[in-house]
Amino acid sequence: MIELDALTKRYGGTTAVDGLTCTVRPGRVTGFLGPNGAGKSTTLRMVLGLHAPSSGTVTVAGRVFGSLPRGLRHVGALLDAADVHGGLSAVGHLWALARGNRIPRSRVGEVLDEVGLSSVGKRRIGGFSLGMKQRLGIATALLGDPPVLLFDEPFNGLDPEGVLWVRGLFGRLAAEGRTVFVSSHLMSEMENTAEHLVVIGRGRLIADESLTAFSARSAGRRVVVRTPEAARLAGVLAAAGAVVTPSGEETLTVTGMGLERVGELAFEYSVPLRELSGHGASLEAAFMELTAASVEYLAGDRR
Numbered sequence: 001m002i003e004l005d006a007l008t009k010r011y012g013g014t015t016a017v018d019g020l021t022c023t024v025r026p027g028r029v030t031g032f033l034g035p036n037g038a039g040k041s042t043t044l045r046m047v048l049g050l051h052a053p054s055s056g057t058v059t060v061a062g063r064v065f066g067s068l069p070r071g072l073r074h075v076g077a078l079l080d081a082a083d084v085h086g087g088l089s090a091v092g093h094l095w096a097l098a099r100g101n102r103i104p105r106s107r108v109g110e111v112l113d114e115v116g117l118s119s120v121g122k123r124r125i126g127g128f129s130l131g132m133k134q135r136l137g138i139a140t141a142l143l144g145d146p147p148v149l150l151f152d153e154p155f156n157g158l159d160p161e162g163v164l165w166v167r168g169l170f171g172r173l174a175a176e177g178r179t180v181f182v183s184s185h186l187m188s189e190m191e192n193t194a195e196h197l198v199v200i201g202r203g204r205l206i207a208d209e210s211l212t213a214f215s216a217r218s219a220g221r222r223v224v225v226r227t228p229e230a231a232r233l234a235g236v237l238a239a240a241g242a243v244v245t246p247s248g249e250e251t252l253t254v255t256g257m258g259l260e261r262v263g264e265l266a267f268e269y270s271v272p273l274r275e276l277s278g279h280g281a282s283l284e285a286a287f288m289e290l291t292a293a294s295v296e297y298l299a300g301d302r303r
């Protein structure tokens with residue numbers, strides 16, 4: 001597992017990662033979510049020992065990763081798919097890495113097969129599309145058959161078929177008992193990918209919970225109630241602190257009060273109901289709301 005303890009990184013006056021504490025567990029896909037500039041890449045670089053923390057610690061399987069020999073066998077990572085030597089072939093690139101990490105050559109063919117690049121293995125990487133580079137980056141991460149895998153924005157440049165394939169792959173890797181930590185700035189990408197979420201904003205932890213718990217929190221935010229006595233019910237609900245908006249002759253939209261309480265009050269005041277339903281914000285909207293205060297740049301500078 002990956003353990004972050006009060007992990008902090010400062011660049012001059014900017015605090016990119018600010019006292020982050022969490023544990024990323026094996027056997028499930030953990031989504032690492034945050035708006036642009038939240039500190040995701042910086043965190044992943046510290047996990048890999050590429051950047052030293054200003055304070056706090058991060059360990060992989062109980063050890064600082066930089067101190068582990070033959071790194072690719074312990075942690076596989078896709079950070080920046082474009083960061084490859086364009087003059088090499090995919091096979092050449094992977095061979096070089098396999099040699100440096102004492103990984104058998106046979107793994108090169110296996111991982112190219114796994115990511116669907118076998119037929120272009122001998123072609124120069126410089127001619128690859130962004131999606132092909134993403135696949136090569138994933139092949140690189142898988143090369144050492146590591147128990148811990150990090151992926152920074154792996155969906156970038158992938159077509160819908162590619163997105164589905166990556167989701168399936170991550171699910172399989174997690175089911176094999178590996179730790180799979182995947183960053184994204186889009187909740188929609190994580191919705192069908194991750195089982196657990198770590199959400200950050202401006203370098204700070206905002207949420208560390210299952211996707212189910214996150215969904216439950218965002219569901220039922222708006223209650224729609226239909227009754228022939230809409231005006232009377234509106235008065236009762238407003239007096240109890242809800243914000244009530246009529247949306248039709250018999251229909252009210254209620255916020256600031258849960259579905260159960262609306263039902264209880266209607267019962268208490270003998271208001272007959274024809275509909276009582278909870279409507280959630282989309283997960284994307286819930287995520288945006290959660291991180292709104294920590295977005296680095298807002299359109300129109302609405303800060």
Ligand SMILES: Nc1ncnc2c1ncn2[C@@H]1O[C@H](COP(=O)(O)OP(=O)(O)OP(=O)(O)O)[C@@H](O)[C@H]1O
Nearest residue numbers: 011014016034035036037038039040041042043185
């Ligand atoms: N080498 C650096 N020098 C100075 N500031 C940096 C450096 N690297 C990152 N930062 C700053 O740290 C903050 C976090 O950046 P980081 O790239 O980790 O965020 P991110 O969540 O990965 O964003 P994105 O989704 O845009 O990739 C930003 O304000 C960024 O400008």
